[in-house]
Amino acid sequence: MHARVIQSCWRRRRILLAFRQTVALVFQKRLAKWREMNANWKQNWGDFESREHVVIHIPSLSLTDIERSTMFNFPLLQNSQFARICDATKPNVDVLYLSSYEIAQEVQQYFLKLLEVTLMTLMTLRTHPDVYS
Secondary structure, three states: OHHHHHHHHHHHHHHHHHHHHHHHHHHHHHHHHHHHHHHHHHHHHHHHHHOOEEEEEOOOOOOOHHHHHHOOOHHHHHOOOHHHHHHHHOOOEEEEEOOOOOOOHHHHHHHHHHHHHOOOOOOOOOOOHHHHO
8 A cells, every 4th residue: 555655656756857847848948949039139130220110109007907997197107108209219210109098288299399309300299189089
């Protein structure tokens, strides 16, 4: 009887060790693939930056519905990254900023002035009031 218990424990231990080795192997393969992608990304970053591209910013705080509904000034926090439109100062970048609520006119004017000061003349903020209703 004791031999069966010992045998069972030994088998479970061997299965656990084999599982851990498999998980470690999969992890190492994924890590190597990620490192290769990262190195490729770094190597080609200059090419990416030199081409025309669109930066899409969708503000989102990764919170549950309950946390969002009870959070003070959630819309303000949600759009705290509005300054990302300054990426538009780069000549080959267009920025698309999606907002879940209408951005105050004062804030729009502030950022337009900021972009003008940084010699950005082509950028215009467009709001679509019908989207927010």
